[in-house]
Amino acid sequence: KKFVLVIFIDSFGSSWFEMSNIKNLIPNTLKFFGKGLIFKNCYSNAEWTLPSLASMFTGKYVHNTNIFHPRSMKTFDEDSKMISQYFKESGYFTQLISGNRKQHLSAGYCKNFDRTIYKHLLKHHEIIYELIESHRVFKQRDMFNWLSFFDTHHPINGSPSFSAKTKLNFKNYKISKHEKIKGMQNQYCEFAFERQKEELRQWDYHMKQLYNFIEENYTDSEMLVALVSDHGDNLYENQKKPPEVLNIGRTRVPLMLRGVNDRKGYSDELIENVDLLPSILKHSNIPYRKETIDGNLPFTLGGEKRKFIFSESIYPNQTYKATLKD
Secondary structure, X not given: OOEEEEEEEOOOOHHHHHOOOHHHHOXXXXXXXXXXXXXXXXXXXXXXXXXXXXXXXXXXXXXXXXXXXXXXXXXXXXXXXXXXXXXXXXXXXXXXXXXXXXXXXXXXXXXXXXXXXXXXXXXXXXXXXXXXXXXXXXXXXXEEEEEEEOOOOOOOOOOOOHHHHOOOOHHHOOOOOOOOOOHHHOOOOHHHHHHHHHHXXXXXXXXXXXXXXXXXXXXOOOEEEEEEEOOOOOOOOXXXXXXXXXXXXXXXXXXEEEOOOOOOEEEEEEEEHHHHHHHHHHOOOOOOOHHHOOXXXXXXXXXXXXXXXXXXXXXXXXXXXXXXXX
16 A cells, blocks of 8 residues: 555544434545445544544554553553554554644654654644655655544543534533543533534545545555544443443544555444554555554454453542443
């Protein structure tokens, strides 16, 4: 593959796809990946960004990455080979462009990237611009890119964007009591739900530029593009009491792939976020040692079916929790 891209969207659960108007919410994204493969039953391996993102980067469960503590930043150990290292060793130009505060460089996320742009709350239009700019310089190289979008994470990402504000009910335009509840205990809030919906709509509107750019420069046989997320939220479920930490609304996330041979349509196969690494490497013809990771190549992509999927929560001063879903 000449052009490999991972699009990581923070806090984008699959519950959004159960909305009747999802095609109106993210039409450009669905049109682009509609020419590829969309997994309907992908699950994150953790309940929040820091451990979940580390699992995707390494193909390992949280207890094997040992990255989970929100106030004690650890770096990746030498035995955890990151996705960037695989591509760099295969001769790719590697690039990370991120506005995600849990992808901090002190944790080692910039390791094995030739070019890293990191800024707290970097906006999506800046990320798109930097990717296109880099392509003008390195277009003769095989490129691996990881883009991390944080705009859609609500309510952490500051005030609503300019266009999103115009769609919100003015009388609800305030920080609600539910938004003040941090972490996994937040419940349904009409204002928070409407705001996140409008932020997703705005993000998709500008992503059309990136999707068009990719299609104008690469064929499906030359590209491999993935869209992933670290966790969902409890806004859409409208639960009346604090939910379980590893509930389905929190852990079910989308995985979309474009450029995986002739695989197209929707798949109901049970997969996990750690399966992203072997899926990307396999279809980039990059070898990896299966026994060193927890990720599994999905049956749909030529691998084996999972009997169940695994998620766990390791958090300081809380009990350990794990779920098996089949």
